[in-house]
Amino acid sequence: MCYAICAEKNGAMTLEQKIAILSAGAKYDASCSSSGSDRAGGNGAAHASGICHSWAADGRCISLLKILMANACVYDCAYCVNRRSNDIPRAELTPDEIASLTFEFYRRNYIEGLFLSSGVVVSPDHTMELMLEAVRKLREEKRFTGYIHLKVIPGASRELIDRAGLYADRVSVNIELPTSGSLARLAPGKTKEGILRPMSRLAERISASRDERKSIKNAPLYAPGGQSTQLIIGASPETDLQIMRLSEALYKKMSLKRVYYSAFVPVSADSRLPALKEPPLAREHRLYQADWLLRFYGFAADELLNEKCPCLDLTFDPKTMWALNNLDKFPLEVNTAEHLELLRVPGIGALSAQKILRARRAARLNLEDLGRLGVVMKRAVYFVTAGGRYGGLKKNSAENIKTRLLEKKEPAAAPQPGLFSATAQPGEL
Amino acid sequence: MGTYVYDNSFTGLVCAIKAAAIDPAAEITLAAPCQENLFSPAVEIAASIAECAAFLRKLDTLAGPGTAENIKLCWLWTGPEKEKTLLTYARMAFSKGKALNDLLADPVVAKVQKAAAAVLREGHRFKGLLRFTELRDGTLYARIEPDHNVLPLVAAHFKRRTAASDWVIHDAKRELAALYFGGRLRLAQLDAETRPPPSDGEPQVAGLWRSFFTAVAIKERLNPRAQRGGVPLKYRGNMPEFDSDI
Numbered sequence: 001m002c003y004a005i006c007a008e009k010n011g012a013m014t015l016e017q018k019i020a021i022l023s024a025g026a027k028y029d030a031s032c033s034s035s036g037s038d039r040a041g042g043n044g045a046a047h048a049s050g051i052c053h054s055w056a057a058d059g060r061c062i063s064l065l066k067i068l069m070a071n072a073c074v075y076d077c078a079y080c081v082n083r084r085s086n087d088i089p090r091a092e093l094t095p096d097e098i099a100s101l102t103f104e105f106y107r108r109n110y111i112e113g114l115f116l117s118s119g120v121v122v123s124p125d126h127t128m129e130l131m132l133e134a135v136r137k138l139r140e141e142k143r144f145t146g147y148i149h150l151k152v153i154p155g156a157s158r159e160l161i162d163r164a165g166l167y168a169d170r171v172s173v174n175i176e177l178p179t180s181g182s183l184a185r186l187a188p189g190k191t192k193e194g195i196l197r198p199m200s201r202l203a204e205r206i207s208a209s210r211d212e213r214k215s216i217k218n219a220p221l222y223a224p225g226g227q228s229t230q231l232i233i234g235a236s237p238e239t240d241l242q243i244m245r246l247s248e249a250l251y252k253k254m255s256l257k258r259v260y261y262s263a264f265v266p267v268s269a270d271s272r273l274p275a276l277k278e279p280p281l282a283r284e285h286r287l288y289q290a291d292w293l294l295r296f297y298g299f300a301a302d303e304l305l306n307e308k309c310p311c312l313d314l315t316f317d318p319k320t321m322w323a324l325n326n327l328d329k330f331p332l333e334v335n336t337a338e339h340l341e342l343l344r345v346p347g348i349g350a351l352s353a354q355k356i357l358r359a360r361r362a363a364r365l366n367l368e369d370l371g372r373l374g375v376v377m378k379r380a381v382y383f384v385t386a387g388g389r390y391g392g393l394k395k396n397s398a399e400n401i402k403t404r405l406l407e408k409k410e411p412a413a414a415p416q417p418g419l420f421s422a423t424a425q426p427g428e429l
Numbered sequence: 430m431g432t433y434v435y436d437n438s439f440t441g442l443v444c445a446i447k448a449a450a451i452d453p454a455a456e457i458t459l460a461a462p463c464q465e466n467l468f469s470p471a472v473e474i475a476a477s478i479a480e481c482a483a484f485l486r487k488l489d490t491l492a493g494p495g496t497a498e499n500i501k502l503c504w505l506w507t508g509p510e511k512e513k514t515l516l517t518y519a520r521m522a523f524s525k526g527k528a529l530n531d532l533l534a535d536p537v538v539a540k541v542q543k544a545a546a547a548v549l550r551e552g553h554r555f556k557g558l559l560r561f562t563e564l565r566d567g568t569l570y571a572r573i574e575p576d577h578n579v580l581p582l583v584a585a586h587f588k589r590r591t592a593a594s595d596w597v598i599h600d601a602k603r604e605l606a607a608l609y610f611g612g613r614l615r616l617a618q619l620d621a622e623t624r625p626p627p628s629d630g631e632p633q634v635a636g637l638w639r640s641f642f643t644a645v646a647i648k649e650r651l652n653p654r655a656q657r658g659g660v661p662l663k664y665r666g667n668m669p670e671f672d673s674d675i
Contacts, residue, residue: 015637016636016637016640017640019637019640019641019644020640020641020643020644021644023641023644023645024644024645026645027644027645027646027647028647040589043593044590044591045589045590047556047586047590051553051556051557052557052659053557053558054557054558054642054659054660054668054670055655055656055658055659055660056642056645056646056656057643057646057651057652057653057656058646058647058648058650058651058652058655058656059650059651059652059653059654059655059656059658059659060646060647060650060655061659062642062645063557065641066645067641101637104634105634105637105638105641107561107563107569107591107594108560108561108562108563108569108634108638109557109559109560109561109571109587109590109591110560110638110670112557263650265647265649265650266649278649279647279649279650281650355533358531358533359531359532359533359534361531362528362531362532362533363528363531363532363534365534368534369533369534372533372534372539373533373534
């Protein structure tokens with residue numbers, strides 16, 4: 001009923017107002033990446049490494065037109081701004097409006113493509129059909145070959161879910177709450193199985209399509225940028241250990257490309273929610289760092305956290321904490337250490353580890369060289385030797401190192417963009 | 430010993446480096462302010478495309494693939510002592526051979542690689558930050574003012590991305606433009622004052638974009654420092670979402 005009333009009001013709204021409402025409704029989705037796909041031949045071309053086009057006032061990169069088809073919803077999830085019981089203006093865009101808006105923005109290089117999500121209008125199938133129609137128009141009528149990230153609505157029929165990957169570069173189903181207990185409490189109407197079913201179906205189709213394209217070159221693309229999901233941080237009581245174990249399982253079992261973490265922004269005074277003054281941004285940042293350690297640095301969740309100490313430290317980054325808890329493995333000689341060992345040194349990143357391997361083939365490295373190779377010596381100095389020389393502390397204990405690191409801690413600088421700044425942002429890749 | 434003067438083209442520079450590489454005391458200067466030095470008479474170098482290509486191939490053979498690419502990227506870099514650095518780098522290709530590009534701790538090699546990375550980084554940045562406006566005849570026009578001469582890199586990207594429209598990308602700082610008409614790309618001079626008027630529908634599309642840009646930010650997470658890290662103030666003048674006049 002509410003939906004009918006809102007649809008009536010909808011007619012009087014300008015396109016500008018609708019965009020404002022529907023992108024404000026989509027903004028809590030952390031995913032912004034436009035990477036992992038290389039498409040061309042029509043209007044536009046997806047770029048494998050992803051491209052950031054702008055940065056919003058909250059410092060998050062804008063790569064896609066992130067928008068909802070409609071912000072009305074039949075569900076009443078406590079954490080969600082679009083929940084049925086929330087008294088906010090409702091709006092809806094037509095598939096044609098979505099397609100032309102994306103096309104015109106893309107042409108002017110405002111965006112890399114479209115991120116289309118939606119509140120559940122009438123039913124999951126009805127919503128999914130509207131969304132599929134928008135991206136079909138974009139691909140077939142506008143011959144759009146830019147990037148499309150399409151949300152899959154849990155509960156939609158298998159046939160509709162299967163079609164999503166035919167148009168989209170990346171597909172995603174948001175888990176949002178890490179355990180079924182929290183789902184039952186905060187998202188009545190949603191179940192863990194209901195979310196995992198479309199996810200594993202998509203994983204199946206994506207991997208089948210990859211195999212097929214190995215033997216048949218012209219076989220159709222199916223979500224070549226893979227699948228991602230999102231977890232809300234701080235709306236429910238799960239520990240970082242539970243979250244990292246879940247992410248680890250998702251990367252291994254569902255072959256997910258990315259798990260995004262979204263610090264919970266209190267959008268209602270619901271008594272089922274914790275009373276947060278502000279979103280737990282520091283915790284979100286640490287989770288992204290730990291996630292990076294899982295995917296690119298060969299760490300396992302259980303190495304970073306354990307039952308005794310299930311939360312990531314907010315003062316020191318997870319790699320530094322791991323190193324401080326494993327001081328017996330250090331200092332490491334940079335001229336002889338293995339690649340995986342180098343990756344575990346605080347202050348040595350994936351790129352500087354590569355550079356060390358290259359540079360030490362040409363000449364033996366000393367401590368002064370390391371800075372030029374991009375190693376952050378402020379942190380690494382306590383954990384490495386070069387040519388047998390050590391520049392750290394005489395009495396190397398975890399406490400002493402912590403004290404020194406805190407002394408040297410300057411006000412956190414803006415993150416350094418990497419060679420291709422897109423991939424260095426937490427929201428990318 | 431001598432000063433080698435080139436015509437401010439990439440081909441000319443490579444030919445000058447080639448001539449100077451065998452002369453241990455040589456310097457390379459630009460052609461424009463060609464001042465006679467009493468003690469080291471200037472040698473003017475003619476740019477030869479064939480000679481340039483052959484020398485670049487030779488450097489790649491001597492010091493491994495990527496050497497010529499580094500020189501090409503460094504050429505687009507804006508910074509002090511560019512010619513001198515590239516000359517030393519080329520000489521080191523002869524003395525160090527295949528080890529050259531692994532000498533990451535050598536100041537000259539590090540400078541060349543940092544410069545090349547800076548050019549690539551800014552080039553990649555502009556693939557995102559560049560904004561087209563539609564002109565009355567449907568041509569797309571973009572104005573950029575980059576630190577380095579990234580126009581060739583950026584133009585190559587848009588040749589693939591925006592192949593179906595005609596477009597102009599105008600580096601107002603260097604008064605250069607990449608012109609893409611009817612599927613053909615060429616570089617031309619274009620003075621900084623040129624600002625072609627947009628089509629009538631343009632303000633509306635830019636307005637829709639601004640309304641999206643404002644709405645998508647989460648107010649509880651305002652972070653102007655991170656925003657400046659992504660879009661430094663120096664680039665914002667040519668981006669409609671930062672245009673506060675409208």
